[in-house]
Amino acid sequence: MATRNRTLLFRKYRNSLRSVRAPMTDSKSGVGPVIEMASSSLLHPKRSYAPVSTEDPGSSRGGAVTVGLPPDWVDVSEEISVNIQRARTKMAELGKAHAKALMPTFGDGKEDQHQIESLTQEITFLLRKSEKQLQKLSAAGPSEDSNVRKNVQRSLATDLQFLSMELRKKQSTYLKRLRLQKEDGGDLEMNLNGSSSRADDDDFDDILFSEHQMSKIKKSEAISVEREKEIQQVVESVNELAQIMKDLSALVIDQGTIVDRIDYNIQNVASTVEDGLKQLQKAERTQRNGGMVMCASVLVILCFIMIVLLILKEIFL
Amino acid sequence: MGLVTSVRDYINRMLQDISGMKVLILDPETVSNVSIVYSQSELLQKEVFLVEMIDSISASNESMSHLKAVYLVRPTSENVQKLRYQLANPRFGEYHLFFSNLLKDTQIHILADSDEHEVVQQVQEFYADFVAGDPYHFTLNMASNHLYMLPAVVDPSGLQRYSDRVVDGIAAVFLALKRRPVIRYQRTSDTAKRIAQETAKLMYQQESGLFDFRRTESSPLLLVIDRRDDPVTPLLNQWTYQAMVHELIGLQDNKVDLRAIGSLPKDQQVEVVLSSEQDAFFKSNMYENFGDIGMNIKRMVDDFQQVAKSNQNIQTVEDMARFVDNYPEYKKMQGNVSKHVTLVTEMSKLVEARKLMLVSQTEQDLACNGGQGAAYEAVTDLLNNESVSDIDRLRLVMLYALRYEKENPVQLMQLFNKLASRSPKYKQGLVQFLLKQAGVEKRTGDLFGNRDLLNIARNMARGLKGVENVYTQHQPLLFQTMESITRGRLRDVDYPFVGDHFQQGRPQEVVIFMVGGTTYEESRCVALQNSTNSGIRFILGGTAVLNSKRFLMDLEEAQRISRSGSHMV
Numbered sequence: 001m002a003t004r005n006r007t008l009l010f011r012k013y014r015n016s017l018r019s020v021r022a023p024m025t026d027s028k029s030g031v032g033p034v035i036e037m038a039s040s041s042l043l044h045p046k047r048s049y050a051p052v053s054t055e056d057p058g059s060s061r062g063g064a065v066t067v068g069l070p071p072d073w074v075d076v077s078e079e080i081s082v083n084i085q086r087a088r089t090k091m092a093e094l095g096k097a098h099a100k101a102l103m104p105t106f107g108d109g110k111e112d113q114h115q116i117e118s119l120t121q122e123i124t125f126l127l128r129k130s131e132k133q134l135q136k137l138s139a140a141g142p143s144e145d146s147n148v149r150k151n152v153q154r155s156l157a158t159d160l161q162f163l164s165m166e167l168r169k170k171q172s173t174y175l176k177r178l179r180l181q182k183e184d185g186g187d188l189e190m191n192l193n194g195s196s197s198r199a200d201d202d203d204f205d206d207i208l209f210s211e212h213q214m215s216k217i218k219k220s221e222a223i224s225v226e227r228e229k230e231i232q233q234v235v236e237s238v239n240e241l242a243q244i245m246k247d248l249s250a251l252v253i254d255q256g257t258i259v260d261r262i263d264y265n266i267q268n269v270a271s272t273v274e275d276g277l278k279q280l281q282k283a284e285r286t287q288r289n290g291g292m293v294m295c296a297s298v299l300v301i302l303c304f305i306m307i308v309l310l311i312l313k314e315i316f317l
Numbered sequence: 318m319g320l321v322t323s324v325r326d327y328i329n330r331m332l333q334d335i336s337g338m339k340v341l342i343l344d345p346e347t348v349s350n351v352s353i354v355y356s357q358s359e360l361l362q363k364e365v366f367l368v369e370m371i372d373s374i375s376a377s378n379e380s381m382s383h384l385k386a387v388y389l390v391r392p393t394s395e396n397v398q399k400l401r402y403q404l405a406n407p408r409f410g411e412y413h414l415f416f417s418n419l420l421k422d423t424q425i426h427i428l429a430d431s432d433e434h435e436v437v438q439q440v441q442e443f444y445a446d447f448v449a450g451d452p453y454h455f456t457l458n459m460a461s462n463h464l465y466m467l468p469a470v471v472d473p474s475g476l477q478r479y480s481d482r483v484v485d486g487i488a489a490v491f492l493a494l495k496r497r498p499v500i501r502y503q504r505t506s507d508t509a510k511r512i513a514q515e516t517a518k519l520m521y522q523q524e525s526g527l528f529d530f531r532r533t534e535s536s537p538l539l540l541v542i543d544r545r546d547d548p549v550t551p552l553l554n555q556w557t558y559q560a561m562v563h564e565l566i567g568l569q570d571n572k573v574d575l576r577a578i579g580s581l582p583k584d585q586q587v588e589v590v591l592s593s594e595q596d597a598f599f600k601s602n603m604y605e606n607f608g609d610i611g612m613n614i615k616r617m618v619d620d621f622q623q624v625a626k627s628n629q630n631i632q633t634v635e636d637m638a639r640f641v642d643n644y645p646e647y648k649k650m651q652g653n654v655s656k657h658v659t660l661v662t663e664m665s666k667l668v669e670a671r672k673l674m675l676v677s678q679t680e681q682d683l684a685c686n687g688g689q690g691a692a693y694e695a696v697t698d699l700l701n702n703e704s705v706s707d708i709d710r711l712r713l714v715m716l717y718a719l720r721y722e723k724e725n726p727v728q729l730m731q732l733f734n735k736l737a738s739r740s741p742k743y744k745q746g747l748v749q750f751l752l753k754q755a756g757v758e759k760r761t762g763d764l765f766g767n768r769d770l771l772n773i774a775r776n777m778a779r780g781l782k783g784v785e786n787v788y789t790q791h792q793p794l795l796f797q798t799m800e801s802i803t804r805g806r807l808r809d810v811d812y813p814f815v816g817d818h819f820q821q822g823r824p825q826e827v828v829i830f831m832v833g834g835t836t837y838e839e840s841r842c843v844a845l846q847n848s849t850n851s852g853i854r855f856i857l858g859g860t861a862v863l864n865s866k867r868f869l870m871d872l873e874e875a876q877r878i879s880r881s882g883s884h885m886v
Contacts, residue, residue, distance in 0.1 A: 148338070
């Protein structure tokens with residue numbers, strides 16, 4: 001596809017016109033030290049996060065407009081994206097740990113388990129923390145800034161949701177493979193026991209027979225306990241994931257629908273933000289007028305009265 | 318490479334080298350160009366966190382200097398003026414200007430003059446100046462489409478603007494494809510001739526350096542033709558999915574606005590997207606006829622119901638886990654199923670209410686088969702039928718008139734009178750105006766297959782063989798044109814070359830531009846032709862995408878202007 005760069009011609013014209021305007025620019029020189037945004041991207045996952053640099057941009061820009069400080073919420077969004085990046089690297093580590101744990105070893109494997117658990121917990125913690133911070137980005141007021149915030153929120157929500165799903169998938173494949181392995185191993189042991197018990201049955205008395213039975217029972221108990229623990233883990237992670245998905249689903253865009261169209265978003269931005277504001281105001285009003293608030297305040301007042309009466313009783317008796 | 322890919326590539330290149338948080342600023346035309354190929358979520362991935370129109374940027378004074386502004390606008394004088402103001406009072410940290418067509422030097426000068434604060438980092442031309450709905454179909458979404466029907470003397474400046482816009486659009490398509498074509502045009506159309514000549518001037522003289530691409534063994538062909546050579550296709554009712562949706566409800570930039578129907582319950586989606594790039598079901602069904610679509614949708618609904626049932630039947634923990642894992646896909650499937658079911662239901666209702674099965678059968682007979690007497694009877698019956706709507710009556714009479722213009726003028730007159738008496742809103746003389754514009758003397762191609770002996774024979778053979786589906790037997794004239802090009806038999810007499818252009822052998826790429834607009838039936842024809850691997854790739858484009866309502870609107874507007882013009886002395 002063909003393109004044509006007109007920047008050189010533009011600069012040429014601009015420079016020649018600048019010399020005409022020269023007396024004006026001298027009076028408008030730099031407005032003090034200004035922090036310039038670093039060239040690396042803010043929220044791009046692939047690029048690393050580089051700090052902003054302090055530079056005097058007086059040489060590159062001759063005018064009064066310089067890149068100013070971004071608003072506060074940008075710091076929050078930066079923090080979230082850093083956390084997401086951290087979670088991503090930990091997920092890679094988790095993948096490796098899973099693979100290592102699944103390899104047949106002679107050792108107990110408890111160390112691997114421990115590492116996997118701790119990694120999973122860290123990742124879940126990071127995801128939850130990011131999700132809570134994400135709610136902070138919501139803004140009120142129909143300004144352009146609020147649109148930017150909403151879009152940043154959506155983008156981060158999509159990343160979070162993707163990471164949560166990935167974590168779930170990794171966990172479930174790992175558990176499935178683990179269960180398969182255990183079953184194979186368990187079966188093997190059961191077979192050994194079974195064959196030995198058959199061999200020994202004829203030779204030994206009931207005492208030894210019951211010993212074998214006991215060991216079998218103990219083994220199956222151990223297995224069922226472990227099973228329960230695994231199920232518990234799965235339930236917990238499913239629960240957490242469901243919670244995260246519920247919170248995020250309001251923010252994430254459904255691809256391929258009308259909400260994913262740029263022209264639709266431009267048209268509706270004005271009306272939805274106004275609607276949102278109205279809804280918030282209405283909610284505030286109802287909450288203030290709500291019976292709950294009344295009951296709660298009445299109860300609190302009664303408590304205070306009771307305490308005062310109690311104290312008075314103690315003093316006068 | 319399809320056109321959709323070209324525009325996407327332009328947008329990707331535009332955004333990839335600019336790091337940090339960005340705001341994308343568009344004008345009313347480029348917003349269509351971008352929205353139809355790029356989604357909001359993709360923009361968010363590229364860190365574009367705000368999209369604004371160039372008009373509304375000036376309205377606010379809020380300084381957002383932590384954002385970098387990326388403009389993608391047409392190089393019109395209005396846009397340049399707005400940019401002047403915005404550059405003089407910059408709100409954003411950096412300005413990257415991309416224009417969707419060629420800039421004049423004077424415009425660059427004006428922009429340089431207003432960039433006092435030197436915020437502009439680059440000025441580029443990225444030729445995404447057309448709306449690429451499907452890979453081989455584009456449109457220019459022009460508003461005053463009717464101008465092509467009027468002679469130049471009526472509104473010379475309007476026609477000049479019209480022609481300029483078309484030339485810009487065609488130039489952008491060829492720049493995106495990186496080709497310079499040989500140009501032919503339809504001899505009988507003045508507008509087509511003018512556009513062809515101005516395009517040739519642009520590509521070979523004014524900007525010959527820009528268009529000087531690597532030559533391939535055979536040059537591509539640009540064929541500029543006129544809608545009036547085939548007025549039948551936009552008048553017919555359609556029965557294939559994409560064309561039908563546009564005809565009955567209306568498809569604009571691949572969006573369907575269901576509010577036009579007005580009979581939907583409150584919680585239904587108001588607007589839906591029908592894009593072959595994003596919707597796999599639509600991609601495989603967009604050219605299928607209504608009966609097959611019904612069956613495919615039923616199958617889709619059955620599949621979905623099975624999934625839904627298994628989701629309700631959650632017994633073990635594994636089931637629970639699986640449900641939560643698959644929930645996003647389930648939701649997407651549900652949205653898609655409900656969208657298609659709604660569309661097909663609404664269209665069925667409309668077919669029923671307007672008795673379109675009956676009307677369309679007669680329409681197809683008028684377009685394809687012979688028999689003037691029987692046709693007259695059928696049209697008269699339908700005109701008398703109370704449940705047939707006004708627009709359908711008008712269409713029937715028009716189709717009859719186009720076919721039997723010269724046969725039995727008495728009966729033709731009777732039909733005109735009947736139409737005028739039945740339809741109070743009918744603008745007098747509209748059918749006659751159509752005949753004046755697109756009657757048998759004006760047409761080049763063999764629209765009804767009754768001029769050329771070969772075509773007559775073919776028609777007879779088809780009649781004897783019988784057709785698969787009465788409702789889709791019509792083939793647009795475009796099909797014959799494409800066949801002639803494929804065989805290398807496009808007549809020079811009818812479609813001359815511009816200037817001293819010449820083509821040896823067959824072209825491998827052909828862009829057919831229809832002044833006055835294309836239809837989805839024709840884009841379907843092109844897509845099917847491309848899938849036959851004949852060695853030639855066809856691309857179709859037009860000034861708008863027509864349905865019968867739009868075509869009639871253009872006709873009425875042209876008639877109104879020509880009437881008012883003739884009263885002026």
